[in-house]
Amino acid sequence: MGLDDRKLAVLRAIVEDYVATQEPVGSKALVERHRLGVSPATVRNDMAVLEDEGYIRQPHTSAGRVPTDRGYRLFVDRLSRVKPLSPAERRAIERFLIGAVDLDDVVHRTVRLLAQLTRQVAVVQYPSLARSSVRHLELVPISTTRLMLVMIADTGRVEQRLVELPAPVPADDVTDLRRLVNEKLGGQRLSDTPPLVQALVEESASHLRPAMTTLATVLLETLVERHEERIALAGTANLTRGGILDFQGSLRPVLEALEEEVVLLKLIGEVEPSTMRVRIGDENEIDNLRAASVVSTGYGPGATIVGGLGVLGPTRMDYPGTIATVRAVARYVGDLLAQN
Amino acid sequence: MGLDDRKLAVLRAIVEDYVATQEPVGSKALVERHRLGVSPATVRNDMAVLEDEGYIRQPHTSAGRVPTDRGYRLFVDRLSRVKPLSPAERRAIERFLIGAVDLDDVVHRTVRLLAQLTRQVAVVQYPSLARSSVRHLELVPISTTRLMLVMIADTGRVEQRLVELPAPVPADDVTDLRRLVNEKLGGQRLSDTPPLVQALVEESASHLRPAMTTLATVLLETLVERHEERIALAGTANLTRGGILDFQGSLRPVLEALEEEVVLLKLIGEVEPSTMRVRIGDENEIDNLRAASVVSTGYGPGATIVGGLGVLGPTRMDYPGTIATVRAVARYVGDLLAQN
DNA sequence: GCTGGCACTCGACTGTAGCGAGTGCCAGCA
């Protein structure tokens, strides 16, 4: 049962009005606010069909209609054009991001910017280590049996980790260790390092072997296994924007979900190149976020992707505007990274 | 007009009951639940006095009494004994904190632990740079005109920053720069470094002068001026615990305040040695937090203090329990830091 | 100085009624 153009127009009008007013929209108001060219009665008939098909629903018998998740999906896929950003917004993005001095700085500014522009919760993943390459590994002696391992990645990320050596290691040996790990791992993608680290141990001279073994363990742990991903979050206060009307009465589950880094990574981490991902309500795999929508995308210098970013808000959100903003911010950040 | 012992007992009973039930408490219920040894009528007289003195108030004429901020203050100062922690709690703390591998790790575990134990919002300040000493400064060449400056502090903090040199600097000169800054700044308290950095520039050989000047600028910026403080936060979902009943109807201002790092620092950063600080409702300088209470203290290895930690919750909180937990966690973290 | 008793207050809850936005259906018209 196809939906003709007018029915689609009605759906679009319902979504737009509901997003704007946050109130169920009735046939009469629709006809008044949009030039549909037909009478309320006709709109009612169309609405009945849209409801049968699951695109809208009535909260109460005597109330207007509200889009369902399915309705929003159709709207996003077929009924909305991405709004161009206003010059003011473009300027805001530029002004916010220039002057960033640090990767940390870039990420923090970005997440705040996103939250501010979209008036929603923003999430930015630091450049993924898995997608980074080793630029340099530094070993700083803290004491004779302790080293600080510092890894600098090409994406600007810097990770450090304390290494407890099994026995004292003289300074010259530390120099050797440093040279060896850099020769072997420098320039390599982090995801490719495990076998190289293994080889490093096997190839190292016997007097270096114990220290190298410990170092290798830490390297693998730090760089590949353990919390390799970092996340920044901002704008949680925006959750309270629509009263508690959104999120079906309780922010609790949403706030809980946002505290779990793993959850956040799921939200914005799985990115394919140059795709905007929009997950609406029920489409979210995370139960706590069934009442929320997530708009996310990848970012990175040029065409490569090093991490994800996005925003989270009520299903009742301004999708075209949000999508446009997320995309624009992702591009700017990518350009910024490309400059370094 | 002094308050005799019974009146104080009545106040204590009111606070305890209200914290437990979250409902205004009346004279009759009080007499039933606590062995006050007098009749409701007598309690009513005492309540009238307590109300006159501003320790309690009536939300409505025909309702029970609720403690005021002033009432809580008196309760905390004179009426409550710190509850000893349960063995289960002690064990939880130990189990949670052992196995931390990193300063980051310690801080993250601590903040989550605090949030979990107190069921409130937890805030932990990273060891303050101002209270740290330089353990080592590392300069890693990224290109001929770019260095990565890495500072490792004795408290375990590691800060890095990109340095854009005015002109290419050969590797040997980088080695010299590294040696010079470490000789001058190694072991120094960060707060003492500015004049030393200045001296460093003045004393450096002429061919190193331009690079050293840039380096000095970055050193001062990174280590002393700019976002030198870091903060970890957890448990915001706990704000929704008491319904929206706490926080006079809106989480908004609270969530907003928690997004501002400056605000958080104000909350837990200003610490004197071995003091528990309890700020109740109106006592908070931050307007957005007039409906909240903050329990905070300093922590650090041994008797020295390197940072602050604490929790934030509704004024209607279990002060004795919260104070005990915050104190215990601060001690454990201090011990943990002392081991490194 | 404590107590029991008593009149009073006032919020919470219940039930009723009217309003009005919005609907579904139907007959009529192009």
Added chain:
DNA sequence: TGCTGGCACTCGCTACAGTCGAGTGCCAGC
């Protein structure tokens, strides 16, 4: 066939009146 105007109906929302009861303040008496 498809759109329209009309009409009866639903039902949430608001206002209002009435009842209930927890809790109070006050007072006389022990």
